[in-house]
Amino acid sequence: MTTQNTVDLLRLYKLRPTRQRVALAALLFDGTARHVTAETLHGQVKDMGITLSLATIYNTLHQFTKVGLLKEIRGIGDATWFDTxxxxxxxxxxxxxxxxxxxxxxxxxxxxxxxxxxxxxxxxxxxxxxxxxx
Amino acid sequence: MTTQNTVDLLRLYKLRPTRQRVALAALLFDGTARHVTAETLHGQVKDMGITLSLATIYNTLHQFTKVGLLKEIRGIGDATWFDTxxxxxxxxxxxxxxxxxxxxxxxxxxxxxxxxxxxxxxxxxxxxxxxxxx
DNA sequence: CAATTATTTTACAATCATTCTAAACTACTT
DNA sequence: AAGTAGTTTAGAATGATTGTAAAATAATTG
Incomplete structure (x- = not known):
């Protein structure tokens, strides 16, 4: 997803398009079904050379879930999964x-x-x- | 369940009938369907005036599950449930x-x-x- | 654009369920 | 009764997650 599309997407959902939310949204919403935990996502952004605190990952995953961009899945292993x-x-x-x-x-x-x-x-x-x- | 029956039950499953395992088995296996977490069970034994460490509750629930006396249920709230x-x-x-x-x-x-x-x-x-x- | 306000991020501490550890204890065997 | 193997326990440790309060950044207003 282009940065501009990501920014528009976030604005559509009334989420301020901060640097970190744009990075996470771009990574998550590429049109394919993605399953992440806070930890796996943290690893993925780190691999891209972006540094984000784990707390921000949690905050963002919950915000995205709240507005309906993600679905939360419990009961799979020990961590909470999020599904695009x-x-x-x-x-x-x-x-x-x-x-x-x-x-x-x-x-x-x-x-x-x-x-x-x-x-x-x-x-x-x-x-x-x-x-x-x- | 009588204490003797409980002792027999534990022996049947090759579990040494210790004071704490007898107490927990007597509480759990009364023939009705019981759903407990380590915490709820800990509360129940405490209410009966018996003192058991939480670690023992966890150990025992897992042992009972291993021999097939209990079934573990994940994905319900935050804790692990055990079902008789x-x-x-x-x-x-x-x-x-x-x-x-x-x-x-x-x-x-x-x-x-x-x-x-x-x-x-x-x-x-x-x-x-x-x-x-x- | 500068100043103000509102929201967000972050480091770090705290929490909660659970497991680990190693010492004290107890059931079973001899 | 003594030995030993299995158990229990207090307390520390872990791992996922949330809370907190200060620093940073986005939006808004003049």
Whole structure:
């Protein structure tokens, strides 16, 4: 993504286009599905010669999630993952190498779910399909 | 569960029936589905006037899981949950009060799952149905 | 453009769940 | 009863994450 497009994207979401947010957005939003943790992303920016504090990475990932640019995924290993695929979807998780692969929600059919308890409604469904070597 | 039954249970699983393991097993295995974290269980034993170190709770929960007396559940809030229901099953998770409800695996039908990547097999499937107030 | 204000970044300390460590303790065997 | 192997424990350490307060930077206003 060009810097100008990134700046426009951030402004669209009412986020001040600071140097660090522009760098992170440019890295994340290239149109492909990316899965990062604060640590992996920190490593990637460091590899590009940019220095960003880890706190800023956390702040930014949460801000991007809040405005809907990212989706947060819990329950995969110990860290929180962030996914540039913001559609409702599920995941394969390869436990041998901590690798995530998206599964479109449309590729999974869940039926016969029991009734929700009185007064409760379904807020969302998360499916994690764990993979290992055969 | 009586103390003697608990002792027998532990021996059956080749776990030395120490005072602390007997106390925890008696508390956990009363035949009902229990969901605990190290912290909630620690609170429960404390309420019964028994003093156990948190490290022992962690050790014991992991040992019980290893022999198949408990099932570990990740991805629910920040802590690791342990479930006395060891059958393959899924969960409702009420986000308003951090409450878990089991869903038997037989009560959910998952179909049309995409093929696993080359050389990988499905190790397990975890479904979490998040509930909120309507 | 300069000054002011508002937001952001950052280093560092703090927190929380969990694990490690090494010493004290206890169940089991002889 | 003594030995030894397995357990428990307090307390330190770890790793992911959040809080804090000061320094830096972006936006706004005159």
């Amino acid at each position: 695929n913001i559609d409702q979807h599920h995941h394969f998780f390869d436990i041998t190498n901590d690798h995530l692969i998206d599964i479109p929600a449309s590729s999974i059919t869940i039926s016969n779910l029991p009734d929700s308890p009185q007064g409760k409604v379904i807020d969302g469904i998360d499916v994690i399909v764990r993979l290992s070597d055969e | 229901n060891i059958d393959q099953h899924h969960h409702f998770f009420d986000i308003t009060n951090d409450h878990l409800i089991d869903i038997p695996a037989s009560s959910i039908t998952i179909s049309n799952l995409p093929d696993s990547p080359q050389g990988k097999v499905i190790d397990g499937i975890d479904v979490i149905v998040r509930l909120s107030d309507e």
